Amino acid sequence: MTTQLDARIPSGPLADKWTKHRAESKLVNPNNKRKFDILVVGSGLAGASAAASLAELGYHVKCFCFQDSARRAHSIAAQGGINAAKNYQNDGDSVFRLFYDTIKGGDFRSREANVYRLAEVSANIIDQCVAQGVPFAREYGGLLANRSFGGAQVSRTFYARGQTGQQLLLGAYQALSDQINMGGVKMFPRSELLDLVIVDGHAKGIVVRDLKTGEISSFPGDAVVLATGGYGNVFYLSTNARGCNVSATYRAYKRGAFFANPCYTQIHPTCIPVGGPYQSKLTLMSESLRNDGRVWVPKNKGESRRPDQIPEAERDYYLERKYPSFGNLAPRDIASRSAKEVCDEGRGVGPGGLGVYLDFAESIRRLGEQTIRERYGNLFDIYHNITGENAYQVPMRIYPAVHYTMGGLWVDYNLMSNVPGLHVLGEANFSDHGANRLGASALMQGLADGYFVIPCTIANYLATQLGKKVSPDRPEFRAVEEEVRGRVKKLLSIKGKRSATSFHQELGLLVWEQCGMARSRDGLKDALQKIGPLREEFWENLNVLGGQQELNQSLEQAGRVADFLEFAELMCLDALEREESCGGHFRVEYQTEEGEAVRNDKDFCHVTAWQYTGPDSKPVANIEPLVFENVKLAQRSYK
Amino acid sequence: MNFKLKVWRQQNENTAGQFRDYEAINIPAEASFLEMLDIVNEGLIARQEEPIAFDSDCREGICGMCSLVVNGIAHGPGKAKTTCQLYMRRFQDGETIWIEPFRAAAFPIVKDLIVDRSAFDRIIQAGGYITARTGSAPDANSIPIGKTVADLAMEAAACIGCGACAAACPNSSAMLFVAAKISHLGLLPQGQPERTSRVRNMVRTMDALGFGSCTNHYECEAVCPAEISATFISRLNRDYAVASIREGLAARG
Numbered sequence: 076m077t078t079q080l081d082a083r084i085p086s087g088p089l090a091d092k093w094t095k096h097r098a099e100s101k102l103v104n105p106n107n108k109r110k111f112d113i114l115v116v117g118s119g120l121a122g123a124s125a126a127a128s129l130a131e132l133g134y135h136v137k138c139f140c141f142q143d144s145a146r147r148a149h150s151i152a153a154q155g156g157i158n159a160a161k162n163y164q165n166d167g168d169s170v171f172r173l174f175y176d177t178i179k180g181g182d183f184r185s186r187e188a189n190v191y192r193l194a195e196v197s198a199n200i201i202d203q204c205v206a207q208g209v210p211f212a213r214e215y216g217g218l219l220a221n222r223s224f225g226g227a228q229v230s231r232t233f234y235a236r237g238q239t240g241q242q243l244l245l246g247a248y249q250a251l252s253d254q255i256n257m258g259g260v261k262m263f264p265r266s267e268l269l270d271l272v273i274v275d276g277h278a279k280g281i282v283v284r285d286l287k288t289g290e291i292s293s294f295p296g297d298a299v300v301l302a303t304g305g306y307g308n309v310f311y312l313s314t315n316a317r318g319c320n321v322s323a324t325y326r327a328y329k330r331g332a333f334f335a336n337p338c339y340t341q342i343h344p345t346c347i348p349v350g351g352p353y354q355s356k357l358t359l360m361s362e363s364l365r366n367d368g369r370v371w372v373p374k375n376k377g378e379s380r381r382p383d384q385i386p387e388a389e390r391d392y393y394l395e396r397k398y399p400s401f402g403n404l405a406p407r408d409i410a411s412r413s414a415k416e417v418c419d420e421g422r423g424v425g426p427g428g429l430g431v432y433l434d435f436a437e438s439i440r441r442l443g444e445q446t447i448r449e450r451y452g453n454l455f456d457i458y459h460n461i462t463g464e465n466a467y468q469v470p471m472r473i474y475p476a477v478h479y480t481m482g483g484l485w486v487d488y489n490l491m492s493n494v495p496g497l498h499v500l501g502e503a504n505f506s507d508h509g510a511n512r513l514g515a516s517a518l519m520q521g522l523a524d525g526y527f528v529i530p531c532t533i534a535n536y537l538a539t540q541l542g543k544k545v546s547p548d549r550p551e552f553r554a555v556e557e558e559v560r561g562r563v564k565k566l567l568s569i570k571g572k573r574s575a576t577s578f579h580q581e582l583g584l585l586v587w588e589q590c591g592m593a594r595s596r597d598g599l600k601d602a603l604q605k606i607g608p609l610r611e612e613f614w615e616n617l618n619v620l621g622g623q624q625e626l627n628q629s630l631e632q633a634g635r636v637a638d639f640l641e642f643a644e645l646m647c648l649d650a651l652e653r654e655e656s657c658g659g660h661f662r663v664e665y666q667t668e669e670g671e672a673v674r675n676d677k678d679f680c681h682v683t684a685w686q687y688t689g690p691d692s693k694p695v696a697n698i699e700p701l702v703f704e705n706v707k708l709a710q711r712s713y714k
Numbered sequence: 715m716n717f718k719l720k721v722w723r724q725q726n727e728n729t730a731g732q733f734r735d736y737e738a739i740n741i742p743a744e745a746s747f748l749e750m751l752d753i754v755n756e757g758l759i760a761r762q763e764e765p766i767a768f769d770s771d772c773r774e775g776i777c778g779m780c781s782l783v784v785n786g787i788a789h790g791p792g793k794a795k796t797t798c799q800l801y802m803r804r805f806q807d808g809e810t811i812w813i814e815p816f817r818a819a820a821f822p823i824v825k826d827l828i829v830d831r832s833a834f835d836r837i838i839q840a841g842g843y844i845t846a847r848t849g850s851a852p853d854a855n856s857i858p859i860g861k862t863v864a865d866l867a868m869e870a871a872a873c874i875g876c877g878a879c880a881a882a883c884p885n886s887s888a889m890l891f892v893a894a895k896i897s898h899l900g901l902l903p904q905g906q907p908e909r910t911s912r913v914r915n916m917v918r919t920m921d922a923l924g925f926g927s928c929t930n931h932y933e934c935e936a937v938c939p940a941e942i943s944a945t946f947i948s949r950l951n952r953d954y955a956v957a958s959i960r961e962g963l964a965a966r967g
Contacts, residue, residue: 460795
């Protein structure tokens with residue numbers, strides 16, 4: 076049975092929807108706010124900003140993160156910047172343009188109203204962050220500086236050196252710390268969500284394992300806010316932090332929340348290439364480097380000369396050649412696929428031929444090494460440290476890597492999932508980036524959701540919950556806790572031969588091959604046939620040492636891998652059933668002669684929101700049609 | 715490459731710990747230090763021995779979660795890097811490597827190489843912020859901030875909160891950590907209204923949590939992955955002195 080999805084998009088002209096919605100949203104009066112407990116899971120940009128802002132309003136907030144401190148959430152690693160339609164550069168930017176760039180960048184697979192709202196509040200984010208003391212880059216006159224970023228022809232990206240995510244997160248973390256000090260937020264670090272508690276169809280609590288003591292307990296709440304990030308680590312190797320996982324959103328999916336567009340994954344074009352099987356993660360080199368670096372490979376296959384020995388005439392600056400108007404700033408999905416193409420042709424560079432050059436020689440000649448050092452010094456240092464090479468002298472070698480996931484739990488305009496009370500923010504939801512996210516838009520979305528959207532929209536739910544507080548004595552809490560305990564016990568009792576890491580690596584390689592940069596019907600079917608048996612082996616041959624009542628990293632990891640092993644199937648199924656190419660989802664069957672993605676707007680201009688139906692049954696695909704009233708669907712062109 | 719490891723193992727906060735010997739065999743020179751430990755741990759699991767517990771997350775030097783003392787140096791040899799950015803090519807084949815947790819009275823050991831650094835969170839909670847209610851901010855360009863000041867604030871703001879400064883300091887002082895936040899916020903016009911209360915509350919919380927005093931060893935600066943300059947400590951001392959005098963004057967009426 077498919078469910079009719081109601082996104083609750085306000086009526087009226089696009090530009091008025093958010094103002095109208097705020098005016099028409101329900102309010103909870105200050106005395107009543109104090110009566111509500113909100114559980115925020117995750118302390119990244121979305122979680123920390125939401126927890127702090129909700130507490131400022133007077134709600135009681137409990138915030139959970141698996142790291143040892145809220146400040147370490149993976150938002151901290153974002154390098155390049157945050158977009159905002161401030162038009163400080165007088166270069167023709169506007170809310171509509173940011174909206175349009177984001178919709179187009181997402182290959183017309185996101186919801187107009189949500190994206191417009193994102194563009195609209197983007198300017199407030201910059202104001203808020205500056206007020207908190209975020210040290211954005213400035214011009215000599217003291218005003219804010221901007222840079223340009225992939226997929227846009229205006230300079231609207233605000234940045235703090237190559238550490239924008241860090242500075243924005245510290246701003247949110249400090250606001251959160253203020254609220255912890257004031258008593259509005261109680262923080263639970265080293266705490267991992269293991270399940271969601273549903274009472275009478277509403278999300279009313281979570282079950283958490285204290286990672287220090289191993290204690291499993293449940294927390295009741297009037298609403299649950301998941302801000303737990305993306306699932307990029309299903310590929311094992313990605314630019315995500317080691318701890319990033321799908322468990323919170325996947326557990327919610329198994330409790331009834333719909334998982335939307337899981338096949339939309341973003342492969343970032345500029346990462347340091349894979350070195351060997353020992354590798355535990357991939358390191359991103361900010362896309363901002365493409366402002367001054369030129370991407371090229373040799374024209375000849377099997378070129379063995381050093382890059383500086385290859386004359387200009389024998390170099391192929393393939394992005395500039397194929398996309399003259401955007402050149403090296405082509406959007407991420409296009410830049411990644413082009414890199415794969417030239418490497419598949421045998422023109423890749425470096426070990427294994429899986430790399431392309433990102434060359435700064437011309438910029439250094441034009442601007443001087445000092446300017447390049449000022450703009451990207453820390454990135455060049457990171458590169459040097461990992462590869463031992465000096466990119467001021469030899470071109471960087473880069474290759475695409477999994478970076479971000481656009482799919483996530485389905486939410487309506489209020490950022491509430493189909494499960495009443497369950498709200499989902501940031502990368503964990505599916506809402507704003509369609510099939511491909513533009514650079515510097517993740518930070519924007521995380522903070523838009525947390526600072527400006529949820530503080531307003533959560534009232535629409537809470538106003539209906541006055542006097543309906545759920546008692547923690549309800550049997551639902553005990554039942555879920557027991558299920559979680561049983562699962563943990565099972566993981567510890569298998570006592571097989573393989574570590575969780577070895578399963579994770581095998582799964583990662585499989586989905587990277589078949590559900591990575593290029594996907595085919597046969598490849599996806601192959602993956603779907605192999606994931607099941609791998610999962611079965613996991614539950615028969617896993618080896619987790621140590622106990623439950625202690626800090627046990629192998630156990631934490633095993634739980635996350637167990638969820639990835641189920642989730643991977645959903646991702647491949649979604650990729651198989653979406654018979655078109657769009658954004659980061661490239662199906663080899665659907666491309667032009669030049670290798671560009673071919674969308675199928677007739678059959679697939681919709682969101683697929685998957686509904687869990689049991690362990691051995693195929694999930695149900697619920698459809699939310701995407702209606703475009705303000706933009707004309709076009710084949711994306713960056714030529 | 716092969717290495718002999720001397721690794722601190724400790725079951726929990728309440729038990730005694732000790733160094734145990736391990737062999738790291740066939741380690742690629744391109745592997746990071748933590749990847750070397752991953753390889754050792756996979757070997758231990760295969761032999762039914764409990765893996766070595768250590769903290770890490772982003773593995774690109776920015777989250778501040780990794781926290782090892784390698785051969786007696788917080789974050790190991792080399793300047794301006796976290797443990798996760800330390801690569802095995804820096805070591806000699808066959809070398810013996812000593813691996814310990816960050817040690818400071820205010821950072822109790824949780825297990826093996828993992829320590830509890832929540833004291834740093836408590837210092838920030840005591841005042842390491844600018845109170846700015848969401849939604850009430852003026853236009854971002856309404857307060858121009860000269861590039862020099864903004865750049866200096868950014869240098870201080872780059873602190874990743876790893877705790878190496880306190881671990882390296884003979885007095886287990888957290889002065890560099892506190893100085894970084896005090897300077898970041900105190901340099902900016904937005905940070906002025908709370909400047910006095912901020913420094914007072916942060917320093918007093920730092921003292922109460924058991925961090926020692928600064929006696930100018932500069933070990934903190936030497937190990938800091940974010941290259942926070944110890945000159946920020948002078949700024950902290952100045953701000954704290956001013957705050958204390960103001961408090962004294964206020965008390966006299």
